[in-house]
Amino acid sequence: NAGVTQTPKFRILKIGQSMTLQCTQDMNHNYMYWYRQDPGMGLKLIYYSVGAGITDKGEVPNGYNVSRSTTEDFPLRLELAAPSQTSVYFCASSYLPQGNTEAFFGQGTRLTVV
Amino acid sequence: QQPVQSPQAVILREGEDAVINCSSSKALYSVHWYRQKHGEAPVFLMILLKGGEQKGHEKISASFNEKKQQSSLYLTASQLSYSGTYFCGTPFGNEKLTFGTGTRLTIIP
Numbered sequence: 001n002a003g004v005t006q007t008p009k010f011r012i013l014k015i016g017q018s019m020t021l022q023c024t025q026d027m028n029h030n031y032m033y034w035y036r037q038d039p040g041m042g043l044k045l046i047y048y049s050v051g052a053g054i055t056d057k058g059e060v061p062n063g064y065n066v067s068r069s070t071t072e073d074f075p076l077r078l079e080l081a082a083p084s085q086t087s088v089y090f091c092a093s094s095y096l097p098q099g100n101t102e103a104f105f106g107q108g109t110r111l112t113v114v
Numbered sequence: 115q116q117p118v119q120s121p122q123a124v125i126l127r128e129g130e131d132a133v134i135n136c137s138s139s140k141a142l143y144s145v146h147w148y149r150q151k152h153g154e155a156p157v158f159l160m161i162l163l164k165g166g167e168q169k170g171h172e173k174i175s176a177s178f179n180e181k182k183q184q185s186s187l188y189l190t191a192s193q194l195s196y197s198g199t200y201f202c203g204t205p206f207g208n209e210k211l212t213f214g215t216g217t218r219l220t221i222i223p
Binding site: 031108 | 157161203205207215
């Protein structure tokens with residue numbers, strides 16, 4: 001099992017550009033999450049999904065969009081990139097709601113907006 | 115509400131012990147602990163549920179006092195491999211966690 005796979009690992013965007021961060025998991029987990037981590041800080045929840053076709057906002061959703069058309073995939077879309085979106089992005093998944101079980105994290109995408 | 119961790123950073127010599135604390139302003143039914151090594155993804159250590167039971171992972175154990183809304187992580191006889199940033203997470207609703215800002219642990223030989 002590969003677990004949670006994120007692509008790309010690194011990306012540099014210019015202000016105003018858009019991109020999609022890919023996340024896929026092969027553990028058949030219903031619950032998936034997107035976090036951002038700023039330098040020296042904790043993880044902030046951007047969006048999450050409790051199953052295919054169902055998504056909801058987290059703490060910091062502005063400037064992002066998500067979709068969940070399959071159980072495996074949970075892409076994160078950045079529209080009109082801004083320097084404030086420079087961060088490391090982590091995707092995670094869990095078998096049960098995250099409040100009750102461990103979450104498995106991908107290796108992260110380091111995004112720089114210039 | 116984000117849980118508060120203390121200390122923010124600690125430096126230990128190999129073999130020394132450390133305690134990392136996590137407190138919340140709201141009632142908790144569980145506390146989660148993760149470790150993140152530099153440049154890597156967070157990795158789950160343990161989850162503590164209501165009832166005050168202690169859990170263990172290697173020589174790392176933790177306690178949860180739901181009345182005080184606090185959890186403590188105990189690292190005994192620290193090893194170089196324990197270096198990293200430790201995060202506690204507390205449930206926000208049922209589906210998600212709110213993470214603390216982390217405690218950076220540095221172990222020196």
